[in-house]
Amino acid sequence: MEFRQAATAEASKSYDTEKLRKEYLVESLFVPGELKLVYSHVDRYIIGGVVPTNAAVALEVDLKLIGANSFLERREIGIVNIGGAGTVTADGVDYAMDAKDCLYIGRGTQAVSFASADASNPARYYLISAPAHMTYPTVKAALSEATPQHLGSIANSNERTIYKYIHADGIQSCQLVLGMTLLKPGNMWNTMPSHTHERRSEVYLYFDMPEDGVVFHMMGEPTETRHLVVRNEQAVISPSWSIHSGVGTSNYTFIWAMAGENQSFSDMDMIPMKALR
Template identity: 45%
Template sequence: MSMRVIYGASPADIAGFDTKRLRAEFLVEGLFRPGDMDFAYTHIDRMIVGAAMPTGAPLTFGDGAEVGTPLFFTAREMGIANLGGPGRATVDGAAFALGNRDILYVGRGAREVTLESADAARPARFYMNSVPAGRDIPHRLISREEAKPVDLGETARSNQRRLRMYIHPEVAPSCLLLMGITDLAPGSVWNTMPPHLHERRMEAYCYFDLAPEDRVIHLMGRPDETRSLIAAGGDVVLSPAWSIHMGAGTGPYAFVWGMTGENQAYTDVNPVAVADLK
């Protein structure tokens, strides 16, 4: 297990960032590595994003040294999404089978998590979001079928998509974490429309199911001074509360969204007209 640290920046800072600096502060690359587990601790609302891709021996974590507490989950909760082949997560002896696009909620107080693939030739790809938590909520597996679907957008504007809410007050409660998966309809490319801000929470996007040659052009920044990040499959974009977020892909893709903040209402957003973007 490794843990990198990302400090982020204010909207005033990014005016002077070149591409390399912008990517270093807001794009997490290389999390998914066969047979390994990697985490990134961001000071943007102290969210941790991580990935594990067990191909042989199971991968285990739970020590809190990297987060300054006795255990990783002493003061944290987590969502674990499986984006690959069938796998299993074991939390303190309780085993949960995760199929593709199932998400496991792990509550505060867990001591140890072990992740493994059912078939090393077709490994599970576990993607993780963890945020600080102030209360204990039981662990829970939410299958793709149990998630709440919300259909958004329209074909004529190339932004038709189905958002599925997993860790959400309407499906499975948490302390501060929200997590779900969005799939674009065939022929649609825009993942969010209209662009918007939500000052009371930040968001992390994990793009997946992209062909190796495809990319997502992710727009961020203040509405009057936008910037772009070019993301490949498995890359994670960190979106601070002050930044818009929207993107378009050069081919089919999906993404996991994770949020944390004071407000868990999905409708708590401030839309920005496309015509007002600069």
């Protein structure tokens, strides 16, 4: 498991491209037959990916690294399948996972494993975990069961639908909030006008992008913006002080996950366009 320390806004102002990518971009999460994990000191996220092929892959880590007797002893986890069909097994219960299905697993679950229905078209599970203080039930939701919110317009190149899976009025959790945003064809911008939320951090996973496509992910303080060039199935860690917007070379999809002080989706500090620099 890779570890990332939390960087300050002041320090980030002086980063060159390589340093900015090292601190905030997670480039390789999905490796066939492996479980990949990144531990961020930003709100203690564990970000992961797993691509099971011929055999199931267990959610296992050196427990000394997290100071626990099992991965979910004091954590909760959200899982989204962005690949072929598969199954997630949690304490002996199987959950069939099609593309864009979400599964929340609560604190205290002892054993979790991931499998694919077809090794030639494997499932690709994106994982996001946060500390938890109590236990909520394990719940699965398909995209059709998520709460939709339509935003933007074709005139502003940001017509999109936000699907909320784990939130105050959906799947219950301790602090994790998770959803998926799908941009319609011909639309490239997300989360612009931009915002920050000092009370919560956020992680984005961009996917459904062509091989030669990129997203220019905008980050940094509103008056000290920077950008990261992000490719398919790469994730960005967004601290609470940073904006988190993007524009792609074509439309794309991204999973957003938040943790921190509250679970209110609308708790945002909007940044006027004229204030951005």
